[in-house]
Amino acid sequence: MKPAEAYRWLLDYSTTTSLHRSMKSLLNWDQRTYLPKGGHSHRAQQVAAITALLHGRATDPEFAEMLAKVEASQIPGGPLSDEAVNLREWRRNYDRATRIPEALAVELAKAASQGELAWQSARRENDWKGFLPYLNQIISLKRQEAAALSTGGEEIYNALIENFEPGENAGSIRVLFDKLADAAFELLEKIEAGPRKPDPTALQGDSPASVQKTFIMEIIARLGYDLGAGRIDRSAHPFTSKIGPGDVRITTRFDPNSFVMALFSSIHETGHALYEQGLPAEHWGTPRGRPISMAIHESQSRMWENMAAKSPGFWKHFYPLARKQFPWLNKIDIDKFLFALNEVRPSLIRTEADEVTYNLHIIMRFKLERMLIGGELEPEDLPEAWNTWMERYLRLLPPDYSNGVMQDVHWPAGAIGYFPSYALGNMYAAQFYAKAEEKLGNLQEMFEAGEFAPFLGWFRQNVHSQGSRHLPRNLVKAATGEDLNADYLIAHLKRKYGRLYEL
Known part of the structure; x- marks a missing residue:
C-alpha cells in the first residue's frame, strides 16, 4: 500500500474509532442524567465492553504498521500541517495505549463507572465507609496505570497528568502553583482586613427551577451556544458532553432559593460547549479536530464564568432581564448585586469558591492526589489529610465527608491528574482574555451592549479552530505571543478585587 493510501486508511480508521467513542460518551451522559438505579450494573458492563x-x-498492530509507513514518507510536510498533527497525536496515543494491558483498561473502565455511581449515593448519604472500597479500587488501578505509562525514572503521577495535559509534569506545575498560592494568601489577607463587606443576601430570593432554566437558556444562547446542536439537563455534578458533531450537551443543578448557582455552573459548562462547537467540523474524527488539553478546555469555561459573566458590563446588559424573571431583584441595586456575586470568602465546596480562593482548592487536591499515586498517602487516611490541608489553606474544617473529601466526582470516576487543569486553565484564561482585549478594545463596553460575538470570534480563530494543532503551551504562545505567565491571572485578581474591596 502506498503512503497516501495508508494515510487515507488511518483517517477512516480514526473516524470509525471516534464513532465508537461517541457511543461511549452517550452511555456516560445517560449514566449521569437519567439512568435508573436498576441499570447501574449493566451499564458498567456496557462501558467495560x-x-x-x-x-x-x-x-x-495494523494501525501501527500503517502509521509507521506514513511517518516514513513525505506526507507529514511541515510540523503544523494537518497531516503532521494527526500523525503526532496518533503516535502519542498509540504508544501510550500499548503500554496498558487490555485487562487493566477494562477493569479501570468498570471501576470508574461503578465508582461514580457509588459516589452519587454515598455523597448524598455521607457514607464514607461504604464509599471507601470503591475509592481503594480506583486508586490501586490508577497506580497500576501510572506505572505502566511511565517511561523512566520520573514520578509516576506525571503519566496521569499527561492523560489531560500533554507536555506537563508535576514539577513544572508546582512552580506555577506555588506562585499562585502565595499571591492568593496575600490578596486574601488584604481583603479580609479591608473595610468593605458584601451582603450575600443580595443573591437570595424565590427562584423556581423552571424560571431559572428559561433565564439560563436565553443567556447562554446570547453568548453563542447553539441550542439546536445541544441541550441542557439536570445532574448531580454539572458537566459537558460532546456526543458528536451537532450534539454538545450540558447539565446543571438548581437551588430554589437562588438562581446564581445554576446560572454560573451553566455558563461554565457553556464555555466548554462553545469550545466543542467551535472545533473544526471538517476534521471531526481525527486528532486535528479534537481539543488539545483539559486546561485549554477549562480556560474557556472559567473565562466565561468568571471574567465575562461576573463583570459589570455583562450585568449592565442582563440585569433588566434578571429583574424581569426574578422580581425580588428590583429591590437590589446592581452594584450591591455585583459585589455579592464576587464575594471573596473561603468556602468548603470547590465549585462554590470565589476566584481568589479557587486555586487553593485545586492546589491542595494536586498535592493530595500526587501523594495518593506516589504511595505516600492511602485512601483510608485521605479524610484526615484533606482536613489538614483545608485548615492550612482555607482555615475551614468540613463538618462531614460530603462537604469535604467526598465532594468531587473526579477521583471515584478515575479522573486522577485532572485537577491541575483547572488552575492551569485559569492562567490560560487570564492571558487569553488580556490579549483578546488588546485586539478588540474595551470588552466591558462590548458586553454592556450585548455584543458577545466579537469576543467569541477571537476564541474561534485563536483557540477553537486550532483543535490539536499546537500543544497547550505552544497554543498560548501562538495566540498571545508569550509563554504561559501566571502574572496575568495574578494581575487580574489584584485589579478586580482591589477595585471591589477598595484596597
Whole structure:
C-alpha cells in the first residue's frame, strides 16, 4: 500500500474509532442524567465492553504498521500541517495505549463507572465507609496505570497528568502553583482586613427551577451556544458532553432559593460547549479536530464564568432581564448585586469558591492526589489529610465527608491528574482574555451592549479552530505571543478585587 493510501486508511480508521467513542460518551451522559438505579450494573458492563473494543482499536498492530509507513514518507510536510498533527497525536496515543494491558483498561473502565455511581449515593448519604472500597479500587488501578505509562525514572503521577495535559509534569506545575498560592494568601489577607463587606443576601430570593432554566437558556444562547446542536439537563455534578458533531450537551443543578448557582455552573459548562462547537467540523474524527488539553478546555469555561459573566458590563446588559424573571431583584441595586456575586470568602465546596480562593482548592487536591499515586498517602487516611490541608489553606474544617473529601466526582470516576487543569486553565484564561482585549478594545463596553460575538470570534480563530494543532503551551504562545505567565491571572485578581474591596 502506498503512503497516501495508508494515510487515507488511518483517517477512516480514526473516524470509525471516534464513532465508537461517541457511543461511549452517550452511555456516560445517560449514566449521569437519567439512568435508573436498576441499570447501574449493566451499564458498567456496557462501558467495560466498549472500552475493550476501543482499547483493541487503539493497540491494533495494523494501525501501527500503517502509521509507521506514513511517518516514513513525505506526507507529514511541515510540523503544523494537518497531516503532521494527526500523525503526532496518533503516535502519542498509540504508544501510550500499548503500554496498558487490555485487562487493566477494562477493569479501570468498570471501576470508574461503578465508582461514580457509588459516589452519587454515598455523597448524598455521607457514607464514607461504604464509599471507601470503591475509592481503594480506583486508586490501586490508577497506580497500576501510572506505572505502566511511565517511561523512566520520573514520578509516576506525571503519566496521569499527561492523560489531560500533554507536555506537563508535576514539577513544572508546582512552580506555577506555588506562585499562585502565595499571591492568593496575600490578596486574601488584604481583603479580609479591608473595610468593605458584601451582603450575600443580595443573591437570595424565590427562584423556581423552571424560571431559572428559561433565564439560563436565553443567556447562554446570547453568548453563542447553539441550542439546536445541544441541550441542557439536570445532574448531580454539572458537566459537558460532546456526543458528536451537532450534539454538545450540558447539565446543571438548581437551588430554589437562588438562581446564581445554576446560572454560573451553566455558563461554565457553556464555555466548554462553545469550545466543542467551535472545533473544526471538517476534521471531526481525527486528532486535528479534537481539543488539545483539559486546561485549554477549562480556560474557556472559567473565562466565561468568571471574567465575562461576573463583570459589570455583562450585568449592565442582563440585569433588566434578571429583574424581569426574578422580581425580588428590583429591590437590589446592581452594584450591591455585583459585589455579592464576587464575594471573596473561603468556602468548603470547590465549585462554590470565589476566584481568589479557587486555586487553593485545586492546589491542595494536586498535592493530595500526587501523594495518593506516589504511595505516600492511602485512601483510608485521605479524610484526615484533606482536613489538614483545608485548615492550612482555607482555615475551614468540613463538618462531614460530603462537604469535604467526598465532594468531587473526579477521583471515584478515575479522573486522577485532572485537577491541575483547572488552575492551569485559569492562567490560560487570564492571558487569553488580556490579549483578546488588546485586539478588540474595551470588552466591558462590548458586553454592556450585548455584543458577545466579537469576543467569541477571537476564541474561534485563536483557540477553537486550532483543535490539536499546537500543544497547550505552544497554543498560548501562538495566540498571545508569550509563554504561559501566571502574572496575568495574578494581575487580574489584584485589579478586580482591589477595585471591589477598595484596597
